[in-house]
Amino acid sequence: MRIRGVASEDWVRIWPFLREIVAAGDTYTWDPDVTEERARELWMPTPPWRTVVAVDGDTDGDTVLGTAKLGPNHMGPASHIANASFMVAPAHSGRGVGRALGEYVLDLARADGYRAMQFNAVVETNTRAVALWRSLGFDVVATLPEGFEHPTKGFVGLHIMYRRL
């Protein structure tokens, strides 16, 4: 596995699993019926945002195992706080792709001069993600009660997670 900046031709390999994750409606605060055009805008925003992919090379190009985006969570006098989002292709879960992307993005954020990283919306029932971010140094600084409407569990809490860099 290696991690590199996204190329426009990667999108066709991101969209199938991104659509699947968003459509499930249990981890992402996106419209589950998001269009491909809107999803591409949201996932590959303009600079200073950066999008990266974790890939395996194969004979007909790179297989995208997962992807992340990094950018400012606030503007102006709070623009030193980064935000990041992560998606791992379900077909490639359990291989440490999320952790590798997390570590890579934390280093990238430091290199970009950010002083902290904030996740605005980690669904509390997404226990794998919560555990991964805790293991990478994030704390749950607040939980918005009933902040997320889960498709089977009803209203569940939405964590705000944060760490200094």
Next chain:
Amino acid sequence: MRIRGVASEDWVRIWPFLREIVAAGDTYTWDPDVTEERARELWMPTPPWRTVVAVDGDTDGDTVLGTAKLGPNHMGPASHIANASFMVAPAHSGRGVGRALGEYVLDLARADGYRAMQFNAVVETNTRAVALWRSLGFDVVATLPEGFEHPTKGFVGLHIMYRRL
């Protein structure tokens, strides 16, 4: 004082004080040098966002005392959490404009079906705002340490405030 939906002709009466507040760099997480075009996009976004103004009528039209915007703080399964922002013209401070706008926007949010309201970035040194929002039922659910770079006080905390509706 009355509160109504913004009209496009109100912008020329909003921009002078909005620019002053943002340029001061001590309360808003906006680029202090924001352009008028970008400021208008940010303050009067497209639906479902709504922008309102608190006005006094006078002989040559309405004087804008303050303004607020209301919309979803998250998308998809968390879009029941509202966000709102407020600006009161410094020339009209101390008259209860902020409180009136706050009460109006809370009612509007309930009418729009939101279940909670979240402020993402209340500067901890903006004690008047923090006290106003507390008096209107908001709690500080987290404080991001050194989350805001104040022009004279250095890095100060950034509160996340929240209340159910």
